[in-house]
Amino acid sequence: MTDNQPAPDGVLRLINGYWATGVIGAAAGHSLFTHLENGAGTATELADRAGIAERGAQTLLDGLVSVGLVEVHGGRYRNTPEASAYLVDGTPTSLSGFAKLKLKHMSGLTALPEVVRAGGPVHDAVTEVADNPHWEELVTALAAQSVPTATMAAEVLEVASAGPLSVLDVGGGSGVYSSVLLEANPAARSTQIDWERINGIARRLLAERGVADRFTTVAGDFHTTDFGTGEYDIALYSHIAHQEGPEDNVEVFARLRGALKPGGALVVCDYVVDDDRSGPAFPLMFAAEMLVKSNRGGTWRRSDYRDWLLKAGFRDVSFHAAPPATLVIAR
Numbered sequence: 001m002t003d004n005q006p007a008p009d010g011v012l013r014l015i016n017g018y019w020a021t022g023v024i025g026a027a028a029g030h031s032l033f034t035h036l037e038n039g040a041g042t043a044t045e046l047a048d049r050a051g052i053a054e055r056g057a058q059t060l061l062d063g064l065v066s067v068g069l070v071e072v073h074g075g076r077y078r079n080t081p082e083a084s085a086y087l088v089d090g091t092p093t094s095l096s097g098f099a100k101l102k103l104k105h106m107s108g109l110t111a112l113p114e115v116v117r118a119g120g121p122v123h124d125a126v127t128e129v130a131d132n133p134h135w136e137e138l139v140t141a142l143a144a145q146s147v148p149t150a151t152m153a154a155e156v157l158e159v160a161s162a163g164p165l166s167v168l169d170v171g172g173g174s175g176v177y178s179s180v181l182l183e184a185n186p187a188a189r190s191t192q193i194d195w196e197r198i199n200g201i202a203r204r205l206l207a208e209r210g211v212a213d214r215f216t217t218v219a220g221d222f223h224t225t226d227f228g229t230g231e232y233d234i235a236l237y238s239h240i241a242h243q244e245g246p247e248d249n250v251e252v253f254a255r256l257r258g259a260l261k262p263g264g265a266l267v268v269c270d271y272v273v274d275d276d277r278s279g280p281a282f283p284l285m286f287a288a289e290m291l292v293k294s295n296r297g298g299t300w301r302r303s304d305y306r307d308w309l310l311k312a313g314f315r316d317v318s319f320h321a322a323p324p325a326t327l328v329i330a331r
């Protein structure tokens with residue numbers, strides 16, 4: 001090693017990045033962040049509360065300190081503010097379900113060398129399969145990520161003070177967007193298009209939130225479902241554009257323009273990359289997920305969204321950072 005050669009530590013940590021997915025997923029699976037939040041502070045206490053081996057608890061604690069999600073002071077462990085905010089079970093923004101799901105998905109990436117050679121999925125594609133059971137697990141785990149973006153969309157569009165509003169949510173999944181918008185505005189109504197089993201999950205959420213009477217679902221493929229004409233004030237397309245190819249997105253955007261009233265707004269939420277593809281880090285990496293799981297999807301640039309939306313008939317396009325996602329609002 002020469003004097004100015006960097007140490008291998010950083011590269012080794014990246015190569016072993018799956019350790020982080022494993023440790024965080026296993027810790028979430030045993031509710032370690034929740035037990036820490038409730039006062040357990042040693043491997044013995046955690047092992048006792050979680051029903052796991054003390055050696056296992058200590059190993060998870062070491063890994064969590066390593067990745068910066070847990071701190072140790074005077075022999076006692078506690079969650080960092082990030083872990084408290086996002087990994088304790090049962091809160092609306094808890095990502096612990098997502099951490100468990102990603103651990104299950106991990107083996108799928110072993111196909112990546114073959115996938116990059118082929119330029120797409122080598123086993124079954126996920127996103128193009130009608131009514132794929134994959135979505136049931138995903139939408140519930142994803143709901144926590146959609147709470148902040150739905151809240152931001154409601155704020156940017158001043159939904160609370162907008163009076164009677166009609167909303168169309170394409171691929172609405174868990175129903176989080178409808179729930180946030182309908183709770184913000186008691187005169188709003190929302191329609192979600194998704195596969196029937198997913199719509200069932202959304203109806204349960206909206207019923208729990210006490211707004212099911214203003215929520216309607218339409219079952220079917222959004223590529224072929226009629227969106228109607230001039231009916232909606234707001235259309236939502238969240239975490240869908242990345243599973244679709246450019247032509248599909250333009251086609252859906254054009255039909256959504258037609259479904260909106262004059263002056264209505266389309267909200268696209270997605271992992272958007274800079275035009276020169278130099279960042280941000282999370283959306284850049286997410287492209288690998290779409291290569292493995294979709295035939296035409298990807299992480300699209302700001303300029304792609306702007307071009308597609310203008311082509312589809314929108315006149316005004318703005319971008320609002322909601323890391324790791326971006327809200328694209330078009331009128």
Ligand SMILES: C[S@@+](CC[C@H](N)C(=O)[O-])C[C@H]1O[C@@H](n2cnc3c(N)ncnc32)[C@H](O)[C@@H]1O
Pocket residue numbers: 127135138139142143146170171172173174176193194195198220221222223237238239240
């Ligand atoms: C990644 S999830 C996004 C859920 C939600 N919009 C959110 O941001 O939280 C994708 C959703 O689109 C639905 N979906 C995917 N392809 C679809 C299609 N061709 N027709 C109808 N729904 C579809 C899935 O069932 C799932 O609910």
